[in-house]
Amino acid sequence: MSIYKDGKDKLEFTLKGSGKVYMSVDALNQSRTCVTCNSNNAQVFNGDPKKEIGNSNSINGKLVRFTGAGEKRTNDNVKFVHTISQDGGDSIEYVFPQDYTGEVAFEESDEMPSYMFYIKFS
Protein backbone atom coordinates (compact mmCIF):
# COMPACT_ATOMS: atom_id res chain seq x y z
CA MET A 1 0.00 0.00 0.00
CA SER A 2 1.09 3.57 -0.58
CA ILE A 3 1.37 6.21 2.08
CA TYR A 4 -1.78 8.29 2.33
CA LYS A 5 -0.34 11.80 2.05
CA ASP A 6 -2.70 14.66 2.72
CA GLY A 7 -2.25 18.20 1.39
CA LYS A 8 0.39 20.52 2.80
CA ASP A 9 -1.82 23.59 2.71
CA LYS A 10 -4.91 22.00 4.23
CA LEU A 11 -4.65 22.72 7.94
CA GLU A 12 -3.62 25.90 9.69
CA PHE A 13 -3.14 26.56 13.37
CA THR A 14 -3.00 30.08 14.74
CA LEU A 15 -0.76 30.23 17.79
CA LYS A 16 -1.71 32.45 20.71
CA GLY A 17 0.85 33.69 23.21
CA SER A 18 3.84 31.58 24.12
CA GLY A 19 2.16 28.38 25.34
CA LYS A 20 3.58 24.96 24.50
CA VAL A 21 2.05 22.93 21.70
CA TYR A 22 1.06 19.27 22.18
CA MET A 23 -0.16 16.35 20.17
CA SER A 24 -2.23 13.33 21.21
CA VAL A 25 -4.08 10.63 19.30
CA ASP A 26 -7.04 8.38 20.02
CA ALA A 27 -7.81 5.23 18.06
CA LEU A 28 -11.37 3.99 17.68
CA ASN A 29 -12.83 0.60 16.76
CA GLN A 30 -10.03 -1.37 18.39
CA SER A 31 -7.42 0.02 15.99
CA ARG A 32 -3.91 1.17 16.95
CA THR A 33 -1.61 3.89 15.68
CA CYS A 34 1.73 5.52 16.34
CA VAL A 35 2.48 9.08 15.19
CA THR A 36 5.82 10.85 14.80
CA CYS A 37 5.96 14.63 14.53
CA ASN A 38 8.90 16.04 12.57
CA SER A 39 9.18 19.31 14.51
CA ASN A 40 11.05 17.65 17.38
CA ASN A 41 10.70 13.93 16.45
CA ALA A 42 8.26 13.39 19.34
CA GLN A 43 6.27 10.21 19.07
CA VAL A 44 2.95 9.19 20.57
CA PHE A 45 0.80 6.04 20.56
CA ASN A 46 -2.96 6.19 20.78
CA GLY A 47 -4.08 6.53 24.39
CA ASP A 48 -0.73 7.99 25.53
CA PRO A 49 -0.71 11.30 27.41
CA LYS A 50 -0.26 14.31 25.14
CA LYS A 51 3.35 14.98 24.06
CA GLU A 52 4.98 18.34 23.52
CA ILE A 53 5.90 19.03 19.91
CA GLY A 54 7.43 22.43 20.50
CA ASN A 55 6.67 25.86 21.82
CA SER A 56 5.15 28.81 20.10
CA ASN A 57 8.52 30.33 19.18
CA SER A 58 10.05 27.13 17.80
CA ILE A 59 7.22 26.18 15.45
CA ASN A 60 5.74 29.53 14.53
CA GLY A 61 5.82 29.89 10.75
CA LYS A 62 6.70 26.24 10.18
CA LEU A 63 4.92 23.52 8.24
CA VAL A 64 4.91 20.52 10.61
CA ARG A 65 4.40 16.97 9.38
CA PHE A 66 2.73 14.18 11.33
CA THR A 67 3.49 10.65 10.12
CA GLY A 68 1.34 7.80 11.35
CA ALA A 69 1.65 4.03 11.15
CA GLY A 70 -1.74 2.50 11.88
CA GLU A 71 -3.02 -1.00 12.41
CA LYS A 72 -6.45 -2.50 11.84
CA ARG A 73 -6.85 -5.47 14.18
CA THR A 74 -10.50 -6.36 13.57
CA ASN A 75 -12.92 -6.16 10.67
CA ASP A 76 -13.98 -2.70 11.82
CA ASN A 77 -12.63 0.32 10.00
CA VAL A 78 -9.74 2.24 11.46
CA LYS A 79 -10.34 5.71 12.85
CA PHE A 80 -7.59 7.85 14.32
CA VAL A 81 -8.43 11.17 15.99
CA HIS A 82 -5.37 13.45 16.25
CA THR A 83 -5.56 16.46 18.51
CA ILE A 84 -3.05 19.29 18.34
CA SER A 85 -3.49 21.81 21.13
CA GLN A 86 -1.73 24.79 22.66
CA ASP A 87 -1.59 25.69 26.33
CA GLY A 88 -3.87 28.68 26.69
CA GLY A 89 -4.69 28.57 23.01
CA ASP A 90 -6.76 26.70 20.49
CA SER A 91 -6.81 23.08 19.42
CA ILE A 92 -7.35 21.38 16.10
CA GLU A 93 -8.49 17.84 15.25
CA TYR A 94 -7.52 15.73 12.26
CA VAL A 95 -9.39 12.47 11.83
CA PHE A 96 -7.92 9.81 9.57
CA PRO A 97 -9.33 8.63 7.20
CA GLN A 98 -12.48 10.78 7.47
CA ASP A 99 -10.62 14.08 6.93
CA TYR A 100 -8.18 12.62 4.41
CA THR A 101 -8.43 14.14 0.92
CA GLY A 102 -5.12 13.11 -0.62
CA GLU A 103 -4.51 11.85 -4.15
CA VAL A 104 -4.36 8.15 -3.31
CA ALA A 105 -7.83 6.88 -2.45
CA PHE A 106 -8.03 5.34 1.00
CA GLU A 107 -8.76 1.61 1.00
CA GLU A 108 -10.82 0.46 3.97
CA SER A 109 -9.31 -3.00 3.66
CA ASP A 110 -5.81 -1.63 4.28
CA GLU A 111 -4.73 -3.35 7.50
CA MET A 112 -1.63 -1.21 8.03
CA PRO A 113 -2.38 2.26 6.72
CA SER A 114 0.49 4.73 6.83
CA TYR A 115 -0.45 8.37 6.51
CA MET A 116 0.89 11.89 6.66
CA PHE A 117 -0.77 15.19 7.30
CA TYR A 118 0.63 18.67 7.70
CA ILE A 119 -0.25 21.67 9.84
CA LYS A 120 0.95 25.16 9.08
CA PHE A 121 1.55 27.07 12.34
CA SER A 122 1.31 30.85 12.28
Added chain:
Amino acid sequence: MKNSRNSIALLLSFITSCAIGQTLEDLRAPSMPAATMIGSQVNEISRPRSLKALEASLLNNFMDSSNNFVIPDGYALEFNPFMLTKRRNFNYADYLEHKKENFYRNISISMASTNSFLVNDSVKTNGLGFGLRMILYNGQVDGAIKDKYLIAVGKSDSLMSVQADLTSFAQDYADSIGNNANLDDKMFKVFLLKKLNTVARLSEGNRSLMLNIIEDLPDSTNNENIADVVERYIEEGMRGPNLDHLTSLMKDAQTERYGFRAELNTAMGLSFPTNDFFHSYVPKYGAWINVSYRIPKRISKNTDVKFKNADKKATPFEFAGMLRIINVNREFVNSYQPIDSASFEPGFYFDAGLRFNVDYKKFSAGLEYIYRQNRSTETITVDGNEYSRTVLNDGYKFHLNLNYNIKDNIVLSYNIGKNYNLDGSQGDLISGFTLNLGFGDVKTRELLNQNPTR
Protein backbone atom coordinates in the same frame (compact mmCIF):
# COMPACT_ATOMS: atom_id res chain seq x y z
CA MET B 1 -71.25 -41.28 38.55
CA LYS B 2 -68.75 -43.52 36.84
CA ASN B 3 -69.57 -41.92 33.46
CA SER B 4 -69.15 -38.46 34.95
CA ARG B 5 -65.71 -39.44 36.33
CA ASN B 6 -64.70 -40.82 32.95
CA SER B 7 -65.81 -37.60 31.24
CA ILE B 8 -63.80 -35.47 33.66
CA ALA B 9 -60.73 -37.66 33.21
CA LEU B 10 -61.10 -37.44 29.45
CA LEU B 11 -61.45 -33.68 29.53
CA LEU B 12 -58.49 -33.30 31.86
CA SER B 13 -56.34 -35.45 29.66
CA PHE B 14 -57.36 -33.25 26.74
CA ILE B 15 -56.26 -30.18 28.67
CA THR B 16 -52.86 -31.80 29.22
CA SER B 17 -52.43 -32.17 25.50
CA CYS B 18 -53.04 -28.42 25.22
CA ALA B 19 -50.14 -27.61 27.55
CA ILE B 20 -47.51 -25.45 25.93
CA GLY B 21 -44.88 -27.35 24.01
CA GLN B 22 -41.94 -27.21 26.35
CA THR B 23 -38.91 -29.23 25.32
CA LEU B 24 -35.53 -29.68 26.87
CA GLU B 25 -32.80 -28.12 24.85
CA ASP B 26 -29.23 -29.27 24.85
CA LEU B 27 -27.25 -28.34 27.90
CA ARG B 28 -24.48 -26.93 25.76
CA ALA B 29 -23.87 -23.31 26.75
CA PRO B 30 -26.33 -21.48 24.53
CA SER B 31 -24.94 -18.78 22.36
CA MET B 32 -28.43 -17.67 21.51
CA PRO B 33 -30.77 -17.40 24.53
CA ALA B 34 -33.49 -15.81 22.39
CA ALA B 35 -33.67 -18.80 20.03
CA THR B 36 -33.54 -21.21 22.95
CA MET B 37 -36.59 -19.59 24.52
CA ILE B 38 -38.82 -19.91 21.46
CA GLY B 39 -37.35 -23.22 20.32
CA SER B 40 -36.38 -21.75 16.98
CA GLN B 41 -34.16 -23.68 14.60
CA VAL B 42 -32.05 -20.86 13.25
CA ASN B 43 -30.43 -21.27 9.88
CA GLU B 44 -28.17 -18.29 10.03
CA ILE B 45 -27.23 -15.89 12.79
CA SER B 46 -26.83 -12.25 11.87
CA ARG B 47 -24.04 -10.66 13.88
CA PRO B 48 -24.01 -6.93 13.07
CA ARG B 49 -20.82 -5.11 14.02
CA SER B 50 -22.14 -1.58 13.57
CA LEU B 51 -25.32 0.34 14.30
CA LYS B 52 -25.92 0.71 10.56
CA ALA B 53 -25.60 -3.03 10.04
CA LEU B 54 -27.97 -3.65 12.97
CA GLU B 55 -30.54 -1.27 11.52
CA ALA B 56 -30.20 -2.83 8.07
CA SER B 57 -30.58 -6.35 9.43
CA LEU B 58 -33.75 -5.46 11.37
CA LEU B 59 -35.37 -3.49 8.55
CA ASN B 60 -34.55 -6.09 5.90
CA ASN B 61 -36.06 -8.91 7.92
CA PHE B 62 -39.00 -7.34 9.76
CA MET B 63 -40.40 -5.11 7.01
CA ASP B 64 -41.96 -6.42 3.83
CA SER B 65 -41.90 -4.64 0.49
CA SER B 66 -44.94 -2.56 1.54
CA ASN B 67 -43.21 -1.51 4.78
CA ASN B 68 -45.54 -3.66 6.87
CA PHE B 69 -44.28 -5.40 9.99
CA VAL B 70 -43.69 -9.12 9.44
CA ILE B 71 -42.20 -11.83 11.63
CA PRO B 72 -39.61 -13.76 9.65
CA ASP B 73 -39.20 -17.49 10.14
CA GLY B 74 -35.90 -18.81 11.46
CA TYR B 75 -34.30 -15.39 11.79
CA ALA B 76 -31.71 -14.85 14.51
CA LEU B 77 -29.57 -11.92 15.46
CA GLU B 78 -27.00 -11.52 18.18
CA PHE B 79 -24.86 -8.52 18.93
CA ASN B 80 -22.52 -7.29 21.57
CA PRO B 81 -23.48 -3.67 22.43
CA PHE B 82 -19.91 -2.83 23.43
CA MET B 83 -18.66 -3.84 20.00
CA LEU B 84 -21.11 -1.34 18.46
CA THR B 85 -19.53 1.52 20.39
CA LYS B 86 -16.46 3.49 19.33
CA ARG B 87 -14.17 1.53 21.69
CA ARG B 88 -11.81 4.50 22.11
CA ASN B 89 -8.25 3.25 22.73
CA PHE B 90 -9.60 -0.17 23.62
CA ASN B 91 -6.89 -2.69 24.30
CA TYR B 92 -7.73 -6.33 23.66
CA ALA B 93 -5.16 -7.37 26.27
CA ASP B 94 -7.81 -6.32 28.86
CA TYR B 95 -9.62 -9.56 28.03
CA LEU B 96 -6.61 -11.58 29.11
CA GLU B 97 -7.16 -10.46 32.71
CA HIS B 98 -10.22 -10.38 34.95
CA LYS B 99 -11.15 -6.73 34.83
CA LYS B 100 -14.48 -5.41 36.04
CA GLU B 101 -15.03 -3.58 32.74
CA ASN B 102 -15.11 -6.94 30.98
CA PHE B 103 -18.46 -7.69 32.63
CA TYR B 104 -20.40 -5.09 30.63
CA ARG B 105 -18.16 -5.53 27.59
CA ASN B 106 -19.16 -9.19 27.41
CA ILE B 107 -22.92 -8.66 27.54
CA SER B 108 -24.66 -9.76 24.38
CA ILE B 109 -28.23 -9.28 23.25
CA SER B 110 -29.98 -11.76 21.03
CA MET B 111 -33.21 -11.82 19.11
CA ALA B 112 -34.84 -14.66 17.19
CA SER B 113 -38.11 -15.20 15.42
CA THR B 114 -40.15 -18.15 14.23
CA ASN B 115 -43.49 -18.91 12.67
CA SER B 116 -43.54 -22.30 14.36
CA PHE B 117 -43.66 -21.40 18.03
CA LEU B 118 -45.15 -24.51 19.60
CA VAL B 119 -48.21 -23.78 21.75
CA ASN B 120 -49.15 -27.43 22.10
CA ASP B 121 -48.92 -30.63 20.12
CA SER B 122 -51.04 -29.34 17.25
CA VAL B 123 -51.04 -25.55 17.49
CA LYS B 124 -48.23 -23.32 16.31
CA THR B 125 -48.05 -19.57 16.23
CA ASN B 126 -45.44 -16.93 15.54
CA GLY B 127 -42.97 -15.90 18.18
CA LEU B 128 -40.17 -13.49 18.89
CA GLY B 129 -37.46 -14.27 21.39
CA PHE B 130 -35.30 -11.74 23.20
CA GLY B 131 -32.30 -12.78 25.21
CA LEU B 132 -29.49 -11.39 27.28
CA ARG B 133 -26.26 -13.24 27.93
CA MET B 134 -23.73 -12.21 30.55
CA ILE B 135 -20.37 -13.82 31.15
CA LEU B 136 -19.85 -13.65 34.89
CA TYR B 137 -16.44 -15.28 34.88
CA ASN B 138 -14.47 -16.19 31.79
CA GLY B 139 -11.80 -18.62 32.92
CA GLN B 140 -8.08 -18.18 32.39
CA VAL B 141 -6.39 -17.76 29.04
CA ASP B 142 -3.94 -20.51 28.14
CA GLY B 143 -0.63 -19.26 29.56
CA ALA B 144 1.41 -19.92 26.43
CA ILE B 145 -1.13 -18.11 24.24
CA LYS B 146 -1.21 -15.18 26.66
CA ASP B 147 2.58 -14.88 26.55
CA LYS B 148 2.72 -15.19 22.79
CA TYR B 149 -0.03 -12.58 22.43
CA LEU B 150 1.70 -10.06 24.70
CA ILE B 151 5.00 -10.61 22.87
CA ALA B 152 3.29 -10.11 19.51
CA VAL B 153 1.63 -6.92 20.78
CA GLY B 154 4.99 -5.61 22.00
CA LYS B 155 6.58 -6.45 18.65
CA SER B 156 3.71 -4.79 16.82
CA ASP B 157 4.12 -1.57 18.83
CA SER B 158 7.85 -1.65 18.25
CA LEU B 159 7.44 -2.11 14.50
CA MET B 160 4.81 0.65 14.30
CA SER B 161 7.14 2.99 16.17
CA VAL B 162 10.04 2.15 13.86
CA GLN B 163 7.88 2.52 10.76
CA ALA B 164 6.46 5.90 11.83
CA ASP B 165 9.99 7.16 12.60
CA LEU B 166 11.77 5.82 9.52
CA THR B 167 8.98 6.90 7.16
CA SER B 168 9.11 10.36 8.72
CA PHE B 169 12.93 10.51 8.41
CA ALA B 170 12.79 9.25 4.84
CA GLN B 171 10.23 11.94 4.00
CA ASP B 172 12.54 14.52 5.62
CA TYR B 173 15.24 13.32 3.24
CA ALA B 174 12.91 13.36 0.25
CA ASP B 175 11.82 16.90 1.15
CA SER B 176 15.44 17.99 1.42
CA ILE B 177 16.33 16.80 -2.09
CA GLY B 178 15.03 20.01 -3.64
CA ASN B 179 17.59 22.02 -1.71
CA ASN B 180 20.43 19.55 -2.27
CA ALA B 181 20.25 18.60 -5.92
CA ASN B 182 23.76 17.14 -5.81
CA LEU B 183 22.84 14.30 -3.43
CA ASP B 184 23.44 10.96 -5.09
CA ASP B 185 21.10 8.03 -4.79
CA LYS B 186 22.91 6.42 -1.86
CA MET B 187 23.17 9.48 0.36
CA PHE B 188 19.84 8.71 1.96
CA LYS B 189 21.45 5.95 4.06
CA VAL B 190 23.94 8.42 5.49
CA PHE B 191 21.11 10.87 6.12
CA LEU B 192 19.00 8.27 7.94
CA LEU B 193 21.91 7.06 10.07
CA LYS B 194 22.71 10.65 11.11
CA LYS B 195 19.05 11.24 11.88
CA LEU B 196 19.00 8.20 14.17
CA ASN B 197 21.70 9.76 16.31
CA THR B 198 19.64 12.89 16.87
CA VAL B 199 16.66 11.06 18.42
CA ALA B 200 17.40 10.38 22.08
CA ARG B 201 14.13 8.63 22.95
CA LEU B 202 14.82 5.51 20.84
CA SER B 203 15.16 2.27 22.75
CA GLU B 204 18.22 0.10 22.04
CA GLY B 205 15.97 -2.52 20.44
CA ASN B 206 14.31 -0.04 18.10
CA ARG B 207 17.59 1.64 17.24
CA SER B 208 19.17 -1.69 16.37
CA LEU B 209 16.15 -2.68 14.29
CA MET B 210 16.26 0.63 12.41
CA LEU B 211 19.98 0.21 11.67
CA ASN B 212 19.31 -3.23 10.20
CA ILE B 213 16.45 -1.92 8.09
CA ILE B 214 18.54 0.98 6.77
CA GLU B 215 21.34 -1.42 5.85
CA ASP B 216 18.96 -3.83 4.15
CA LEU B 217 16.94 -1.33 2.14
CA PRO B 218 16.54 -2.71 -1.38
CA ASP B 219 18.88 -1.58 -4.14
CA SER B 220 15.93 -0.09 -5.96
CA THR B 221 15.63 2.60 -3.28
CA ASN B 222 16.43 6.04 -4.67
CA ASN B 223 15.86 9.69 -3.92
CA GLU B 224 12.45 9.62 -5.53
CA ASN B 225 10.91 6.64 -3.78
CA ILE B 226 12.67 6.38 -0.42
CA ALA B 227 9.66 7.15 1.80
CA ASP B 228 7.46 4.66 -0.04
CA VAL B 229 10.15 1.96 -0.09
CA VAL B 230 10.87 2.28 3.63
CA GLU B 231 7.16 2.11 4.41
CA ARG B 232 6.58 -0.92 2.14
CA TYR B 233 9.73 -2.72 3.26
CA ILE B 234 8.70 -2.65 6.93
CA GLU B 235 5.03 -3.27 6.27
CA GLU B 236 5.34 -6.25 3.96
CA GLY B 237 8.39 -7.89 5.47
CA MET B 238 7.77 -7.45 9.17
CA ARG B 239 4.46 -5.95 10.25
CA GLY B 240 2.27 -8.03 7.92
CA PRO B 241 3.36 -11.44 9.24
CA ASN B 242 3.27 -10.16 12.83
CA LEU B 243 -0.26 -8.77 12.42
CA ASP B 244 -1.46 -12.10 10.99
CA HIS B 245 0.12 -13.85 13.98
CA LEU B 246 -1.47 -11.35 16.39
CA THR B 247 -5.00 -11.70 15.02
CA SER B 248 -4.65 -15.49 15.04
CA LEU B 249 -3.59 -15.40 18.71
CA MET B 250 -6.50 -13.06 19.49
CA LYS B 251 -8.90 -15.73 18.24
CA ASP B 252 -7.08 -18.45 20.19
CA ALA B 253 -7.32 -16.35 23.36
CA GLN B 254 -11.11 -16.30 22.95
CA THR B 255 -11.46 -20.06 22.90
CA GLU B 256 -8.39 -21.54 24.61
CA ARG B 257 -9.35 -20.92 28.21
CA TYR B 258 -9.30 -23.19 31.21
CA GLY B 259 -10.77 -23.17 34.70
CA PHE B 260 -14.21 -21.96 35.69
CA ARG B 261 -16.51 -20.14 33.34
CA ALA B 262 -19.93 -18.89 34.41
CA GLU B 263 -22.60 -17.51 32.17
CA LEU B 264 -26.00 -16.08 33.08
CA ASN B 265 -28.76 -16.07 30.49
CA THR B 266 -32.19 -14.55 30.58
CA ALA B 267 -34.73 -14.67 27.79
CA MET B 268 -38.37 -14.09 27.05
CA GLY B 269 -40.70 -14.98 24.25
CA LEU B 270 -43.22 -12.66 22.65
CA SER B 271 -46.08 -13.86 20.48
CA PHE B 272 -48.51 -12.05 18.20
CA PRO B 273 -51.33 -14.60 17.81
CA THR B 274 -53.46 -12.39 15.53
CA ASN B 275 -50.49 -10.93 13.63
CA ASP B 276 -51.42 -7.58 15.14
CA PHE B 277 -48.37 -5.77 16.43
CA PHE B 278 -50.40 -4.26 19.31
CA HIS B 279 -51.83 -7.56 20.49
CA SER B 280 -49.11 -9.66 22.05
CA TYR B 281 -48.44 -12.17 24.80
CA VAL B 282 -45.32 -13.07 26.70
CA PRO B 283 -45.82 -16.84 26.48
CA LYS B 284 -42.78 -17.70 28.57
CA TYR B 285 -39.67 -16.32 30.13
CA GLY B 286 -36.79 -17.83 31.95
CA ALA B 287 -33.28 -17.60 33.28
CA TRP B 288 -30.48 -20.10 33.49
CA ILE B 289 -26.92 -20.25 34.63
CA ASN B 290 -24.21 -22.37 33.08
CA VAL B 291 -21.06 -23.08 35.00
CA SER B 292 -18.29 -24.99 33.28
CA TYR B 293 -14.85 -26.11 34.29
CA ARG B 294 -12.18 -26.92 31.74
CA ILE B 295 -9.41 -28.93 33.28
CA PRO B 296 -6.00 -27.24 33.12
CA LYS B 297 -2.75 -29.06 32.69
CA ARG B 298 0.32 -27.85 34.52
CA ILE B 299 3.33 -27.53 32.26
CA SER B 300 6.94 -27.13 33.28
CA LYS B 301 7.75 -23.53 34.05
CA ASN B 302 9.57 -21.88 31.19
CA THR B 303 12.77 -20.24 32.39
CA ASP B 304 12.57 -17.66 29.63
CA VAL B 305 11.29 -14.48 31.33
CA LYS B 306 9.32 -13.67 28.21
CA PHE B 307 7.10 -16.68 28.91
CA LYS B 308 6.25 -15.86 32.51
CA ASN B 309 2.58 -16.91 32.24
CA ALA B 310 3.08 -20.25 30.55
CA ASP B 311 2.64 -22.57 33.53
CA LYS B 312 -0.82 -23.95 32.68
CA LYS B 313 -2.65 -24.81 29.50
CA ALA B 314 -6.17 -25.88 28.62
CA THR B 315 -6.90 -29.58 28.16
CA PRO B 316 -9.67 -31.03 25.95
CA PHE B 317 -11.80 -32.05 28.97
CA GLU B 318 -14.65 -29.91 30.23
CA PHE B 319 -17.45 -30.36 32.75
CA ALA B 320 -20.54 -28.19 32.69
CA GLY B 321 -23.55 -27.77 34.93
CA MET B 322 -26.76 -25.91 34.33
CA LEU B 323 -29.68 -24.66 36.42
CA ARG B 324 -32.70 -23.27 34.63
CA ILE B 325 -36.10 -21.91 35.55
CA ILE B 326 -38.80 -21.25 32.96
CA ASN B 327 -42.23 -19.82 33.55
CA VAL B 328 -45.04 -20.39 31.08
CA ASN B 329 -47.77 -17.77 30.87
CA ARG B 330 -51.05 -19.19 32.17
CA GLU B 331 -53.20 -16.71 30.24
CA PHE B 332 -51.45 -17.52 26.97
CA VAL B 333 -51.86 -21.26 27.36
CA ASN B 334 -55.52 -20.96 28.29
CA SER B 335 -56.25 -18.70 25.34
CA TYR B 336 -55.62 -21.81 23.20
CA GLN B 337 -57.77 -23.94 25.52
CA PRO B 338 -60.91 -24.92 23.60
CA ILE B 339 -62.96 -25.93 26.66
CA ASP B 340 -64.46 -22.89 28.38
CA SER B 341 -64.98 -24.66 31.69
CA ALA B 342 -61.40 -25.87 31.91
CA SER B 343 -58.16 -24.14 32.78
CA PHE B 344 -54.54 -25.11 32.96
CA GLU B 345 -51.87 -23.82 35.34
CA PRO B 346 -48.54 -24.77 33.78
CA GLY B 347 -46.36 -23.81 36.75
CA PHE B 348 -42.60 -23.35 36.72
CA TYR B 349 -40.17 -25.68 34.98
CA PHE B 350 -37.01 -26.35 36.95
CA ASP B 351 -34.16 -27.99 35.04
CA ALA B 352 -30.80 -29.17 36.29
CA GLY B 353 -28.18 -30.75 34.10
CA LEU B 354 -24.65 -32.01 33.85
CA ARG B 355 -22.48 -32.41 30.79
CA PHE B 356 -19.03 -33.75 30.06
CA ASN B 357 -17.24 -32.67 26.88
CA VAL B 358 -14.08 -33.84 25.19
CA ASP B 359 -12.81 -31.89 22.22
CA TYR B 360 -9.52 -33.24 20.95
CA LYS B 361 -8.24 -32.42 17.50
CA LYS B 362 -10.83 -33.80 15.06
CA PHE B 363 -12.72 -35.79 17.67
CA SER B 364 -15.36 -34.45 20.03
CA ALA B 365 -17.78 -36.13 22.39
CA GLY B 366 -20.47 -34.98 24.79
CA LEU B 367 -22.33 -36.86 27.49
CA GLU B 368 -25.28 -35.06 28.97
CA TYR B 369 -27.99 -35.60 31.55
CA ILE B 370 -30.82 -33.19 32.36
CA TYR B 371 -33.48 -33.61 35.02
CA ARG B 372 -36.72 -31.61 34.94
CA GLN B 373 -39.25 -30.95 37.66
CA ASN B 374 -42.65 -29.48 36.89
CA ARG B 375 -46.00 -29.45 38.68
CA SER B 376 -48.96 -28.33 36.61
CA THR B 377 -52.56 -28.05 37.73
CA GLU B 378 -55.57 -28.85 35.57
CA THR B 379 -59.00 -27.63 36.62
CA ILE B 380 -62.43 -28.23 35.14
CA THR B 381 -65.90 -27.20 36.25
CA VAL B 382 -68.68 -29.72 35.69
CA ASP B 383 -72.24 -29.12 36.88
CA GLY B 384 -71.03 -26.29 39.10
CA ASN B 385 -68.43 -28.47 40.78
CA GLU B 386 -64.72 -27.73 40.29
CA TYR B 387 -62.41 -30.68 39.82
CA SER B 388 -58.66 -30.30 39.69
CA ARG B 389 -55.59 -32.45 39.73
CA THR B 390 -51.87 -31.88 39.97
CA VAL B 391 -49.81 -33.44 37.22
CA LEU B 392 -46.20 -34.37 37.81
CA ASN B 393 -44.20 -33.72 34.65
CA ASP B 394 -40.84 -34.76 36.07
CA GLY B 395 -38.50 -36.42 33.68
CA TYR B 396 -34.97 -36.67 32.42
CA LYS B 397 -33.03 -36.67 29.21
CA PHE B 398 -29.82 -38.47 28.46
CA HIS B 399 -27.73 -37.84 25.38
CA LEU B 400 -24.40 -39.12 24.11
CA ASN B 401 -22.91 -37.51 21.05
CA LEU B 402 -19.71 -38.51 19.23
CA ASN B 403 -18.30 -36.52 16.32
CA TYR B 404 -15.34 -36.87 14.05
CA ASN B 405 -14.50 -34.01 11.69
CA ILE B 406 -13.42 -35.72 8.49
CA LYS B 407 -13.03 -32.36 6.81
CA ASP B 408 -13.92 -28.79 7.65
CA ASN B 409 -17.53 -29.32 6.55
CA ILE B 410 -17.93 -33.09 6.74
CA VAL B 411 -18.68 -34.60 10.13
CA LEU B 412 -19.21 -38.25 11.01
CA SER B 413 -21.43 -38.38 14.07
CA TYR B 414 -23.05 -40.94 16.35
CA ASN B 415 -25.91 -40.07 18.70
CA ILE B 416 -27.75 -42.03 21.29
CA GLY B 417 -30.39 -40.54 23.55
CA LYS B 418 -33.02 -41.43 26.10
CA ASN B 419 -36.29 -39.44 26.42
CA TYR B 420 -34.98 -37.18 23.75
CA ASN B 421 -38.18 -35.14 23.60
CA LEU B 422 -38.94 -35.49 27.29
CA ASP B 423 -42.63 -35.97 26.69
CA GLY B 424 -43.04 -39.39 28.24
CA SER B 425 -41.54 -42.71 27.31
CA GLN B 426 -41.27 -41.94 23.62
CA GLY B 427 -38.52 -39.98 21.95
CA ASP B 428 -35.49 -42.20 22.44
CA LEU B 429 -32.83 -41.40 19.92
CA ILE B 430 -30.42 -43.75 18.25
CA SER B 431 -29.10 -42.21 15.07
CA GLY B 432 -26.14 -44.53 14.59
CA PHE B 433 -23.35 -43.27 12.40
CA THR B 434 -24.41 -40.42 10.17
CA LEU B 435 -22.42 -38.37 7.76
CA ASN B 436 -23.22 -34.66 7.89
CA LEU B 437 -22.25 -32.87 4.73
CA GLY B 438 -22.26 -29.14 5.29
CA PHE B 439 -22.63 -28.01 1.70
CA GLY B 440 -22.37 -24.25 1.71
CA ASP B 441 -22.85 -24.27 5.44
CA VAL B 442 -21.17 -22.27 8.12
CA LYS B 443 -17.86 -23.81 9.08
CA THR B 444 -16.71 -24.19 12.66
CA ARG B 445 -13.77 -21.98 11.90
CA GLU B 446 -16.07 -19.20 10.68
CA LEU B 447 -18.30 -19.46 13.73
CA LEU B 448 -15.31 -19.06 16.00
CA ASN B 449 -14.18 -16.05 14.02
CA GLN B 450 -17.60 -14.45 14.41
CA ASN B 451 -17.84 -14.84 18.14
CA PRO B 452 -19.11 -11.45 19.27
CA THR B 453 -17.76 -11.69 22.77
CA ARG B 454 -14.22 -12.01 23.90
